[in-house]
Amino acid sequence: MDPERGGQHTGCGLAAKITRMIETRYPDHRTRPGFAKLATEIREHTGKPMSATYLWELATGRKRNLTQETLGTLAAFFDVPAEYLLDDGVRSRADAEANLTVALRNRKVRSIALRADGLSDHTLDALLAMVDEARRIERLAPVEERSDDAAGPGDR
Amino acid sequence: MDPERGGQHTGCGLAAKITRMIETRYPDHRTRPGFAKLATEIREHTGKPMSATYLWELATGRKRNLTQETLGTLAAFFDVPAEYLLDDGVRSRADAEANLTVALRNRKVRSIALRADGLSDHTLDALLAMVDEARRIERLAPVEERSDDAAGPGDR
DNA sequence: GGGCATCATCCGCTTCAGCGGATAAGGAGG
DNA sequence: CCTCCTTATCCGCTGAAGCGGATGATGCCC
Numbered sequence: 001m002d003p004e005r006g007g008q009h010t011g012c013g014l015a016a017k018i019t020r021m022i023e024t025r026y027p028d029h030r031t032r033p034g035f036a037k038l039a040t041e042i043r044e045h046t047g048k049p050m051s052a053t054y055l056w057e058l059a060t061g062r063k064r065n066l067t068q069e070t071l072g073t074l075a076a077f078f079d080v081p082a083e084y085l086l087d088d089g090v091r092s093r094a095d096a097e098a099n100l101t102v103a104l105r106n107r108k109v110r111s112i113a114l115r116a117d118g119l120s121d122h123t124l125d126a127l128l129a130m131v132d133e134a135r136r137i138e139r140l141a142p143v144e145e146r147s148d149d150a151a152g153p154g155d156r
Numbered sequence: 157m158d159p160e161r162g163g164q165h166t167g168c169g170l171a172a173k174i175t176r177m178i179e180t181r182y183p184d185h186r187t188r189p190g191f192a193k194l195a196t197e198i199r200e201h202t203g204k205p206m207s208a209t210y211l212w213e214l215a216t217g218r219k220r221n222l223t224q225e226t227l228g229t230l231a232a233f234f235d236v237p238a239e240y241l242l243d244d245g246v247r248s249r250a251d252a253e254a255n256l257t258v259a260l261r262n263r264k265v266r267s268i269a270l271r272a273d274g275l276s277d278h279t280l281d282a283l284l285a286m287v288d289e290a291r292r293i294e295r296l297a298p299v300e301e302r303s304d305d306a307a308g309p310g311d312r
Numbered sequence: 313g314g315g316c317a318t319c320a321t322c323c324g325c326t327t328c329a330g331c332g333g334a335t336a337a338g339g340a341g342g
Numbered sequence: 343c344c345t346c347c348t349t350a351t352c353c354g355c356t357g358a359a360g361c362g363g364a365t366g367a368t369g370c371c372c
Binding site for chain 1: 281284
Binding site: 205 | 328329330331332333
């Protein structure tokens, strides 16, 4: 059998998310479709296959290791980012920085990130210093970043 | 086999990503480990199972519909956001925003984006000008930014 | 009451993600 | 030369993802 490796079992999360997404999409639980109807709706709406049984298994936590395809189908139908459906134990450290997507709602920050890509390391260091200095001037709290990478030379 | 649903086959992407990630992590292709060694390394580094055969199948495009667990293992080892590994056809509309995560593979760009958040508009403009100037100096192509999502669809 | 629809739940099946254990080819070292 | 290690590639298996088709229960209409 496959024991939980983390010691912290992370199973029930996905089922709750599915249930919540259903409830969100159909707030009136009197007219809420059952799994059969819902599956049909998903199939027609996304063009991808989806069965009532499987939806039930997901909502009750019986199956939780989805494949990309299923993940995409659900994400498309409920219109949530696919990453939101990723099981809680799946995210890597790099994903923690996906929080940063939040920061990027600011359009200008986004532009800066996009344009900084591809610059030389040396220039990036200079920019980094500038932005840090700017934070100091504007009296913002310094950003804490974990720095533990061993050999991570610039990709590309 | 699997009938194409979209008419647009999106298969080769993942294999290329895997290969690129390997090449990125081991730039010297003379000392680059084979799939067997690599699998062992992944296993020891992440604590999750991974087989050499499967790695090869992924890198050659033979298998492409990963489950969350495998996705997480690879994302953790290569230190990329799990969503980056999502196959190209999987992303929902809500994911468009996260496209930019690709640019954020570069660690320093990431830092800059993180720290730029919260700064005043006026400071951001200054930074934007600087980074644009830096691009000019380094003779990088100017970044074209599409302004398509001006009026947010409302979600998030 | 009897029909008809939909519900949640289950059982059994097919398909494929993922792996173990071959195989042959390419070095390094004796 | 032969042996040992690692490589890429393949074959065949197990287990689980995912589905089709039961089942009984509930509610609506006649």
